[in-house]
Amino acid sequence: MIQKKDIPVIAKASPMERFGEANVVITVKNLVKKFGDFVANDDLSFEVYKGEIFGFLGANGAGKTTAIRILCGLSKPTSGELTIAGFDGYIDTEKIKKSIGYMSQKFSLYEDLTVVENIRFYGGIYGISGKEIRIRTEKLIEKLNLESVKDKLIKGLPLGWRQKLAFSVAILHEPKIVFLDEPTGGVDPITRRQFWDMIYEAANRGITVFVTTHYMDEAEYCNRVSIMVDGKIAALDTPDGLMKTFGANNMEGVFLKLARGK
Amino acid sequence: MSEIAISVNNLSKKYGDITAINNLSFEINKGELFGFIGPDGAGKTTLFRILCTLLLPDTGSASLCSFDAVKDYKKIRNIIGYMPGKFSLYQDLSVEENLSFFATIFGTTLEENYDLIRDIYIQIEPFKTRQAGKLSGGMKQKLALCCAMIHKPEVLVLDEPTTGVDAVSRKEFWEMLRKLKESGITIIVSTPYMDEASLCDRVALIQGGNIMSTDTPENIISQFDTALYAVKTHSMYQMMLDLKDWNQTETAYLFGQYMHLTIKDKDNNTIEAYLKSKSHKDIEIKQITPNIEDAFMRLMSK
Amino acid sequence: MKRFKGFVIKEFYHIFRDYRTMVILFGMPLVQIMLFGFAITTEINNAGIAILDNSKDATTQKICNKLLSSGYFKLEANLTDYKEIEPSFRKGKIKEVIIFENNFAQKLETEKKADIQIVADASDPNTASLLTSYTTNIINNYQLELMKTRQLPMQINPEVKMLYNEELKSVFMFVPGTITVLLMLISAMMTSISITREKELGTMEILLASPLKPIQIVVGKVVPYVFISFMIAVIILVLGFTVFGMPVQGSLFLLMGECLLFILMALSLGILISTVTQTQQTAMMISMFALMLPTILLSGFIFPIENMPLPLQIFSNIVPPKWFIIIIKNIMLKGVGLAYIWKETLIILGMTVFFIALSVKKFKIRLG
Incomplete structure (x- = not known):
């Protein structure tokens, strides 16, 4: 199920060495988003590379959701440069939407549709041909072991299965980037890890994974982590680098030092 | 022996074919901070609703402060403070209005029990005229806690108070609970975050409607019945694949930057040998003390 | 009693802060009366x-x-x-x-x-x-x-x-009709929505787990809407008088009393609806289809009951607005006293008691 060849060396190498400049999929430069007088995103600048797992952390209300909406082409920034999957964040929002996938804990699948109907629906809205949808549906059901429940309503499935299916559906159209907004909230620890196995696999295929989470151990699974505090990016580095800089044993320590020091 | 605050015997509840909780029995002492740790769908909410007299059990019994959860529901409703899983305050009322509303329906006033909530309330007091719907997640949580405590309950029932709240607010929230505990209130909390278990006096690990273990966090960890290794190499993903492939691997789970590994063989030298044979570099292997999450997964896969 | 008062105050906060609904509530009688008023008083020329x-x-x-x-x-x-x-x-x-x-x-x-x-x-x-x-x-x-x-x-x-239409309806039918429809709509729909909203929000859980008695919750929900519905009835009557020149021939006091009774009936229906629904959306749908349509179509407001097929005529007897329209028509147009409408009044009173009893019985002290 997992192809073992051509696995990139993930951990130690710096992102630039690993992925190379040509492989930048998200470029954000001096991005600002204001709502009236309130500055939700204050001068954000970062790059995310192809196949990278990019953790996007921050306290509630730090401006994560606003930033993700902008990156997904759902909201226009007030100022700053923005390129997503090679498209301009101001003009090509429709093209951006086609080249990304999105999944959140709150909304992912239609509860009153069956497994197969959900897959078909998402395949359809991303313009995958009927034949191709059938092939991918079959593959997906086999891979997730959902054969026995494929005609059951999502409602009746355990949360863990749902979240795994939701993730698979979000990358069904092979997007360049997939945004995961707290994808593992409330899921049991074993399923949570199976979920991350899937994330690794997708990243290994070259899909960039942009993920937010409240589980600090999950932050350590990321190649790089950015931490937002009060609308600004307060730190951006590999988990190792962050722990060294802030003299902490784990990401929770880093997060507490940063987010509390306001 | 300390006084029993909550006693549950063979409690079961089904929704149609689905068993929400299955034959639960436990006792919680007065003044204890007791945690129910488990994922969504484990049955935590059902259990809490039965304890709060909001649901009737199918079989078994539950009592709070020696009042029966079915028969004496009116009495129980006077002595519990309940914070449901979903943020359940009036979004269109201000912080102050919410508080005084809940105070009135419990027949008390904000002033009367101000001491109890003061530490928490002063953190949200600057925003007391703001509508509850416009508060940040952490502040909503604090307000909800204030509202649940405004009548000085004997038992505080908090259903997933920290879900969806960031790590900082979660930590603050637990600090508040520790302080509250000192005033003698019995607190039961449910949470899907395993790392919060260590903050409770005792915990019950709950999964699929069953309690897998009830004990102090230390004892639960000490019951872990095999050696646990944290392993790290230059390539996380490659290591994950290789370890899952290995015939000696019992369980291998990602844990931050390490994989937590249990093996069938008792000799840990074989790990390094195996990884070397798979041409891993920068190999780091150490035996570690398991945490609650390790224990939970161990119990789950049994 | 203090608990109850606190509850009612909270309800008023909800109502007055939701200014959009307020505008609709008070704008609706205005628009309806104006519409009917202008549609009917077209001048005749040549x-x-x-x-x-x-x-x-x-x-x-x-x-x-x-x-x-x-x-x-x-x-x-x-x-x-x-x-x-x-x-x-x-x-x-x-x-x-x-x-x-x-x-x-x-x-x-x-x-x-x-x-x-x-x-x-x-x-x-x-x-x-x-x-x-x-x-x-x-x-x-x-x-x-x-x-x-x-x-x-x-x-x-x-x-x-x-x-061609020997049952010529008086233009004045529209004022009684509008009062009936609006009182039904506001009372039944607004209470059922306001109770189900608490269920959706999860606040009902806290209320149930508190020492508040179900009757306090229910009555607390109803009191504000009694006021609002009553005010709306007054607005319609005033508008009817100023725009239509429609006088109240009978006792104004009796008319208001009957309005109050009808409001109570509609409110208890609203509570009944909320006890069997979980979401605001279903509550609204039920209020619309199960209450509004019969109120408009089967009450004699638009279509004379005498012209309906027999089964519908029989059915119209359990449609409360039918009786209320008879009552206010009689008071407003014929100026009769209670002696002539006690039967209809008694029917509505009976219905009110029935609905209240049923909803108190159905109102759960627990969830699910």
Whole structure:
């Protein structure tokens, strides 16, 4: 199920060495988003590379959701440069939407549709041909072991299965980037890890994974982590680098030092 | 022996074919901070609703402060403070209005029990005229806690108070609970975050409607019945694949930057040998003390 | 009692902060009354009439001249036979036919009494009723003139006959109808929505887990809407009076009392709906379809109950608005007292008690 060849060396190498400049999929430069007088995103600048797992952390209300909406082409920034999957964040929002996938804990699948109907629906809205949808549906059901429940309503499935299916559906159209907004909230620890196995696999295929989470151990699974505090990016580095800089044993320590020091 | 605050015997509840909780029995002492740790769908909410007299059990019994959860529901409703899983305050009322509303329906006033909530309330007091719907997640949580405590309950029932709240607010929230505990209130909390278990006096690990273990966090960890290794190499993903492939691997789970590994063989030298044979570099292997999450997964896969 | 007061205050906060709903609540009666008001008071100009003058004497000539010089009517045809009446209506140009009996002037002189028959095309009931009332007014004026000059009592009997819709509804039906529909809508829908909203929010869970009694929750929810619905009833009556000139013939006090009773009935229905629904959306759908449609269609507001098929006529008896419309019509238009409407009042009272009992029984002290 997992192809073992051509696995990139993930951990130690710096992102630039690993992925190379040509492989930048998200470029954000001096991005600002204001709502009236309130500055939700204050001068954000970062790059995310192809196949990278990019953790996007921050306290509630730090401006994560606003930033993700902008990156997904759902909201226009007030100022700053923005390129997503090679498209301009101001003009090509429709093209951006086609080249990304999105999944959140709150909304992912239609509860009153069956497994197969959900897959078909998402395949359809991303313009995958009927034949191709059938092939991918079959593959997906086999891979997730959902054969026995494929005609059951999502409602009746355990949360863990749902979240795994939701993730698979979000990358069904092979997007360049997939945004995961707290994808593992409330899921049991074993399923949570199976979920991350899937994330690794997708990243290994070259899909960039942009993920937010409240589980600090999950932050350590990321190649790089950015931490937002009060609308600004307060730190951006590999988990190792962050722990060294802030003299902490784990990401929770880093997060507490940063987010509390306001 | 300390006084029993909550006693549950063979409690079961089904929704149609689905068993929400299955034959639960436990006792919680007065003044204890007791945690129910488990994922969504484990049955935590059902259990809490039965304890709060909001649901009737199918079989078994539950009592709070020696009042029966079915028969004496009116009495129980006077002595519990309940914070449901979903943020359940009036979004269109201000912080102050919410508080005084809940105070009135419990027949008390904000002033009367101000001491109890003061530490928490002063953190949200600057925003007391703001509508509850416009508060940040952490502040909503604090307000909800204030509202649940405004009548000085004997038992505080908090259903997933920290879900969806960031790590900082979660930590603050637990600090508040520790302080509250000192005033003698019995607190039961449910949470899907395993790392919060260590903050409770005792915990019950709950999964699929069953309690897998009830004990102090230390004892639960000490019951872990095999050696646990944290392993790290230059390539996380490659290591994950290789370890899952290995015939000696019992369980291998990602844990931050390490994989937590249990093996069938008792000799840990074989790990390094195996990884070397798979041409891993920068190999780091150490035996570690398991945490609650390790224990939970161990119990789950049994 | 303090708990209850706190609860009611909280409800008022909810209502007044939701300014959009407030605008709709108070704007709706305004718009509806204005709409009906303007749709009905269209001025009549040069309506086509025909005259069948069987006597052709000086008096009938004078009356005809009066009518035609008023500016309201235009003579389209002079008929010579009763048989011509029907076909002339069918052509569509003629809205009204005025028929003078034989020897009109002579009869008026000798018998002091003569008949004029006014036949109107009531397929457009509003126009028909306006036309006939204009016509009778003009004839009455003429009669008064006659009496002044001759000093003798004489009587011209305008005898009005409506064609095609003999059950001509009074335009005044709209005020009672609108009151009924709006009270039903606001009371039932708003309470059911406000209770289900607490279920959706999860606050119902906290309320249930508190020492509040179910009856306190239910009554606390209802009290604010009693006020609001009552205010709306007053607004409609005032508007009806100012726009329509619709007077209240009977006791205003009795009318208000009946309105209050009907509001209570609708509120208890709203509570009943909320006990069987979990979401605001379903509560709204049920209020719309299970309450609004029968209120509009089966209460006699728009379609006369007598013209319905028998099963619907029987069914209309359990539609509370039917009884309320009878009550307020009687009070407002006929000016009757409680002695004439006690039966209907009792029926609504019975329904209220029934719904309250049922919802208290159905209101769960627990979840699920």
